[in-house]
Amino acid sequence: MASQVIEDVPDEKMGPMNLHNDTANASPPKTDIKQQVDLEKSVNPPPPTSGPPPPPDGGLVAWLQVAAGFMLFFNTWGMISAFSVFQTYYESGELFEASSANISWIGSIQCFLLQITGLVAGPLYDRGYLRLLLVTGSFMVVFGHMMLSLCTEYWQALLAQAFCVGIGAGLLFVPIVSLIPTWFSTRIGLAVGIASSGSSLGGVIYSIVIYRLILQIGFPWAVRCVGFIALATFMVPLAVLRMRVRVPKPRAVVDWSAFRDAPFMVFTLGVLICFIGQTALIFYISFYPLDRGFTGTSLAFYSAAIFNAGSVLGRILPNALSDRIGVFNTMAPFTMLLGITMLSLLGVRNEAGMIVEAVVTGFFSGVVVALPPVCFRALTENKSMIGTRIGQGFAIGGFGLLAGGPGAGAVLGTTDPLDWTGLWIYGGVAACLAGLIYSFVRIMRSGFALNIKA
Helix, strand or coil: CHHHHHHHCCCCCCCHHHHCCHHHHCCCCHHHHHHHHHHHHHHCCCCCCCCCCCCCCCCHHHHHHHHHHHHHHHHCHHHHHCHHHHHHHHHCCCCCCCCHHHHHHHHHHHHHHHHHCHHHHHHHHHCCCHHHHHHHHHHHHHHHHHHHCCCCCHHHHHHHHHHHHHHHHHHHHHHHHHHHHHHCCCCHHHHHHHHHHHHHHHHHHHHHHHHHHHHHHCHHHHHHHHHHHHHHHCHHHHHHCCCCCCCCCCCCCCCHHHHHCHHHHHHHHHHHHHHHHHHHHHHHCCHHHHHHCCCCHHHHHHHHHHHHHHHHHHHHHHHHHHHHHCHHHHHHHHHHHHHHHHHHHHHCCCHHHHHHHHHHHHHHHHHHHHCHHHHHHHCCCCHHHHHHHHHHHHHHHHHHHHHHHHHHHHHHCCCCCCCHHHHHHHHHHHHHHHHHHHHHHHHHHHCCCCCCCC
């Protein structure tokens, strides 16, 4: 073998003709180079490229997704935030006769369906049907308001406003809170907060539009104008919303391991209880000063707009703060303060006190909608299951929205004088209890140390 190798090597003592031999000086054949490269690749394989790239955490396209989310919140939670105007109008009996508890079922079912529909919308979103969800949800929201404008009886309003609008909103809500985190990493709280502030602006605009137009052109055309505003603003998400990452395998409707995740389930219980208190506030913030005679009819309707105006900053500033100090360090104390300010409504005696309470309770209530998606993300170790956990958590929390309104109406009663003391204790204690539960979740995750970002 050694002699064979030596014979293949050119002899330095050979003549000049051999030194300039083409074969000796020729470059190695291309096939040999290719084999060598293949060998190196097999020994040192390139890093895998199948995983998605990191989020851009900014840029024009990413912030356009936030703008689209703003418009979707505007037409989902924004309409729910304006329900107190509908509640006050329905209480007048001009459209139909129903008790406070029965009227509350309209808003409660609308809220509940917004949450529970996410169990269907989430898997459809994972399969890439974002456009279908946007078109279907937008159509149902607009169509529901057009049908509401034709209603003259309670059951008709229940079908149009509660079921049609509620399901349509549900097809839009969970996809957007699942999509925005895929575009951001260190500024998720701020991005979700800005998007969710659309619900506050929607509550302001829709409250004013409904009240003013009912006086000028009547209830049917006032509701149709709401539908036209929704139709116009839905054009933004339809034009710019896009998926950056599609999961490799569609997620399950239910993540059964979540039921064995103690912090996740305890936090979800807190969301459910908090929504009970939140619903009482959203539904009755306008009717309370009108029934007690603290304000005139005009300012009573505008209380909902003032409440939602205060909520704008309550959705942005606490979320931005949570990026610095931690989501649970923000969520727990702000929810406690919401409960305390709701109990403070018992001390209101005039217009000035009502305006202050509307602003303050609006600010603290903004946390309740804006921060839970960020908290659910923090509680999900397997990030591929974020959409499932968010949809599942909000679906369970939605039962609080379903029970909160009718429960508040039952506490309020049907005979004069209405039990406003019982109502605000009902809502305030629920929010305070939710704040304590969030504090417990924070302790479960990070202990009692105060200087930990949690």
